[in-house]
Amino acid sequence: MTKVNIPATERSPEVDFDFSVNKFALRGESYPEDVNAFFGPLMDQLESHFENQDAADILFTFELIYFNSSTAKILMGLFDMFDQAAESGNKVIVEWCYEEDDDNMEELGEEYGEDLEHADFVLKKVAAD
């Protein structure tokens, strides 16, 4: 398992995880029927992968257009995981992209970012569609 690629659907984001180079991305919309069924296995894979990393450069990119409140809880868990990975000696960069006119997505990113104590957080403005 070095890559996980799941195409986006109407209600779930594109998953683009490349474990061999430590680059991960979630893109699109997220309001699946069962967030745990969708994200649970991915979270498990990430967690065991991060545990085996030492002084690695890890980049996690979020390019979300919309996510529901159940997904918000999953994101909180992911951010905790990033911080742990950074605390144990990895260089973790979390990139949060938002469309230039989406103040709400920018604000949500800031809210998640401010909880990170060890991982680096980058807010990135991108052009709106």
Place this chain on the structure above:
Amino acid sequence: MLASEMFEFRNLLAGKGILFCYSGYMTEDVLSGIGQAIRMKLELEEADKAVARGVFSLFVEQVQNVIRYSAEKEELVMSGISKELRFGVLSVGNIDGDFFVSCSNLIEDDDVKRLDKNLKHIQTLDSDGLKKLYKETLRGETPDGSKGAGVGFIDIARRAKKGFEFDFMPVKDNRSYFCIKAYV
């Protein structure tokens, strides 16, 4: 007769500013389909993008509440997997220039008190208070008084820039009717 009856019904909805109305069993596919139509309609109306995002978000949270919690449900077993269909009424519209999203469904009487208390509490909070409660709830560190609200209603309150209203009506068989209406 048939047409005039439904025309009257249509006008009744239109008079309340309702652009979309769905009464029936809600599923995730219903959510996707109506959601897509709502987005298209808002785009056609050239609604502000922040408003359009707000409407969509209120719509998803409210419909998913019905799908998960409505007390009016039917269970069926399809190829060994048990599925549930839950009933609710959705309306999306515009009144005096403000968009609104409303959902209503039956709930158990036992849940009325808790829900009423939670929603009243959420209504007293300003944006900083909502942000704080939102994060605490996501972390599962919700204080006693707010337990059980889940984060959905807090999200609704944060997205409802023009506020929200709700109430309950006793129906029968230990059930009440619950309605929430949020404005952007």
